[in-house]
Amino acid sequence: MSRNWVTLAFQRLLGLVTEIRPDELQTTLRLAARIFLVMVAYYLLKPTREALILADGSAELRSYAVAFQAGLMFLVLPLYSHFSRRYAGEGIFVGVTLFFISNLGLFYFLGTGGARLGLVFFIWLGIFNVTQIAQFWALAAHVHTVQSGQRLFAFIALGGSLGAVVGSQLAEWLFEVLGPFQLMLVAMGVLFSAIFAGGKLPGRAEGDREGRPTGIGALLGGLVPVLRSPYLRKIALFVVLLNCINTIGEFILAEMVVGHVEATLSPGESKEARIGAFYADFFAWVNLLTLLFQLFLVSRLYRTIGVQGALLVLPLIALSGYMLMAFFPVFAVVRVIKVLENSTDYSIQTTTRHVLFLPETTDGKYAGKTTIETLFWRMGDLLQAGVVFLGVSYLGFKTSDFALFNLGLAVLWLLVAFRIARSYQVLAGPLNADGPYAGVRKTPATAARK
Template sequence: MTPPATAAARPSRLLERSLRLFTDVRDGEGPQVLLLALNVFLILAAYYVMKPVREALILAQPGGAEIKSYAMAVQAAMLLAIVPLYGALARRMDRRRLINVVTLFFIACPPVFYVLSGRGIGVGVAFFLWLGIFSLMVIAQFWAYCNDLYTPEAGKRLFALIAFGASSGAVFGAFISGHLIHVVGVRPLMLVGSLVLGTSLVLFNLIDHFSGRTVVRPPHAEDAAKGLGDRNPFAVVLQNRYLLGIALLVLVLNWVNASGEYILGRIVREGAEAQVAAGLLERDRTGVFIGGFYASYFQVVNLLGMLLQLFVVSRLVKTLGVAVAICVLPIVAFGSYLVAVLMPVLAVVRWVKTAENSLDYSLQNTVNHMLYLPLSREEKYKGKPTIDSFFVRIGDLFSAATVYAGTVWFTLGVSGFALMNLVLVGLWLALAVWVGRRFHRLVPAPQEHP
């Protein structure tokens, strides 16, 4: 008769053998990795289920399109208050209680918005701001938790597989919302999103309960029940040169990406106008042309991003190391905007932006999460949410300022904006090289290529 331990271990070994098709998963690691992937799958699915509600509520009111453009600035201002509040909670709570309290707050909000909107109270702006902060804070908190669970060596092997849960959750959430909105309407999607997020919290508590029994022991397991330090989150970032470098890297990355989306949008609009001028498109069908382009574009970007996440990212990180992998996207982006300078036509820019964005959603996101692996628990739980919320929004603001200056003061064309992005990509690459070298120093050399 097979001993109980052997019988219990056999399915686990089968699971790990299956997961090794995608990354280097070792015996005993499979169940926790899959649960974490499912956890972030649910978080992203909840966000994308509620995202159409955000657009419907804010665009339905007068001046909605203009309000959207100002919302990023409002969110950045709000985060100046929210980030220190989050730091105050972190000082008083252990990691499980902190994540439960923060997530429960976000779970409780959608039913409130649902009731208020049902009574005719305008919640479009408030819901827009709330969802934007949710998408930054909760996801950053999840990845801070993953950084706390794994050593740098294990994180570099396993984060690509966990991040696939995020990629597929985004696609699934968008698919579900697209179908449900025609069945239940707009407002009930708030409740669906809240339910999905609540399920993710139940799963988190299950994962955290069993985290101490995994093969890969959390590097700070003995501190999991303690508070997360007394420093203000902004001080945590500003007092650590490595964290400040990551913050500047994320800021410039977002600045480039947001400006790149403007370039693509402008080329699409000009392409539609050219079709109308040539008599190939009726003017009242311009919206259909633009919407059809973006539907096809996002579908290809998301599909390619998922495939890269599943089959390429972990192998690339293992082969090149984090310090080199973090430089891949800025090099690709440099090529993309160089092409946009020389050939600013839709047929070309579409595919170079597809390559850039699919790498951003897969390799760059995963490597960015890995950068926090060698840091302390306080730096993970305070630094990452601060950088992934406040500094991301500052990058959006810089992009908006660039677009305003380029259109109002300098009347730049597509090539002019692409040339400006080339300069920014040079700064981005320099920051990536510096951060990559710092990471390499923080992580012992034998762990860089396991």
């Protein structure tokens, strides 16, 4: 009796975030624990990345690392696509995680042996971040129906938000004590725990596989499901625009921060310290709002305006925000807009982006999603780097000019979001049956795309 009372009380507590049914509770908690541990491992490794690349005296190599990552993904994606078609589900997540764990072990032995790993580890961690998280959400989409995923993804994503907070704090405590390479060993242990945290997940859905590509299709790997699906092509464009707009916004903020600090710096005051203090406060507000949005807003938005409406929230914020920046390029305005934009991106937008793959086929959830979250995400980075380079070096752009450029991109982004929302409604409608987990899908999502 007492155990039932505790379970009921715990379930009501979780109900503050979203509705979780008794038969869903165990799997939902396991998935939340898994993404929590993945994010803890990632944030444990971030200080190591910075320490190694700066120790090599090659801070400018950061700008080249993105291009290397995009190039490597072209080589990796065909191999990944092959394995995802054979081992979709728990098998591909475990295999990818063990692969990254083995990489960390190699980095540890090379690093303690005196090898210079700055650029290589920087590139590797970028690939780890996007790929490992994509694997997790592909698995989560694989074991949920559209209906259950729309309810439960908000809570599962909360595990990731908490993992980022805990991982950052642990890294701050442990880095000075253990150093960069011993911290790799800690991250390896956390990733091993993430494998076992999943427990026994529900069986994967059948009946939604597409034929294996051959010839040039096999060489293209994960690009195949993206290129042949109008729905995935729209999501890919959405991701490119999202990342390009956000990173141009980060450049605008950085320019404004430097200008504000230089204009208000007192004699004898450290410029670096002032900039560091600003970003510490900035990220504190972003993390706080991200957690609050994830806790109390995401699932409620899904219930009131649906996934389709939630998809439009960040583009609308960007549209109004960059319009304000363009005509009122004031430091305080830019700061508030970027706090709101980033916290919305890390909570509402990120969760909604994962939900979009719920009605997809197995290829779409694994190979397609991984391609979009890695290759197309990095294309957004490359595009913004080109915009900033041309704007600064040849066009003489000021802060307001970059904001106007982002305003134009935000209009296009909003139009793409509207198209995706309509497609999602068509795809998810027939699959939005009640029930906790996958196995109910009888026809491939491609049928709904025609």
